[in-house]
Amino acid sequence: MREKLLRFMYGRNGNDALNRFLIILGLVLMLLSMFLPSGVGKFFSLPFLAVLGYAYFRMFSRNLYKRQAENAWYWKKRTAFCSSFRLLKERWLQRKDYRFFSCPSCRTTLRVPRGRGKIKIVCRKCGTSFVRNS
Numbered sequence: 444m445r446e447k448l449l450r451f452m453y454g455r456n457g458n459d460a461l462n463r464f465l466i467i468l469g470l471v472l473m474l475l476s477m478f479l480p481s482g483v484g485k486f487f488s489l490p491f492l493a494v495l496g497y498a499y500f501r502m503f504s505r506n507l508y509k510r511q512a513e514n515a516w517y518w519k520k521r522t523a524f525c526s527s528f529r530l531l532k533e534r535w536l537q538r539k540d541y542r543f544f545s546c547p548s549c550r551t552t553l554r555v556p557r558g559r560g561k562i563k564i565v566c567r568k569c570g571t572s573f574v575r576n577s
């Protein structure tokens with residue numbers, strides 16, 4: 444039985460990080476469709492089936508190149524999401540000692556010490572300078 448399964452899965456994508464995410468997302472949608480009042484819950488039952496169907500499709504897919512590209516895309520988004528969240532957390536922790544401005548020309552976030560009055564801020568990325576109250 445085990446060997447049969449192994450032979451069946453040979454050359455197929457199997458489980459990857461994106462699939463684990465999809466399965467968790469599918470379970471959340473399933474719980475929402477089960478526990479919300481049926482009028483609202485029914486709006487989650489179709490996405491739940493679609494997400495789980497897609498996860499199964501990816502698991503058994505033989506187009507490894509495409510599935511790996513999807514997985515890489517997922518990792519890129521996930522990393523970007525986590526690092527932006529970390530940045531927000533750091534800004535929050537430093538809010539008493541620093542002020543944050545974004546450069547008017549390149550949108551880079553710049554950190555300046557608080558309580559220095561009006562100061563000229565020079566963007567270290569593009570060199571644009573602007574005056575703000577710290």
Ligand SMILES: [Zn+2]
Pocket residue numbers: 546547548549550551566567568569570571
């Ligand atoms: Zn700039």
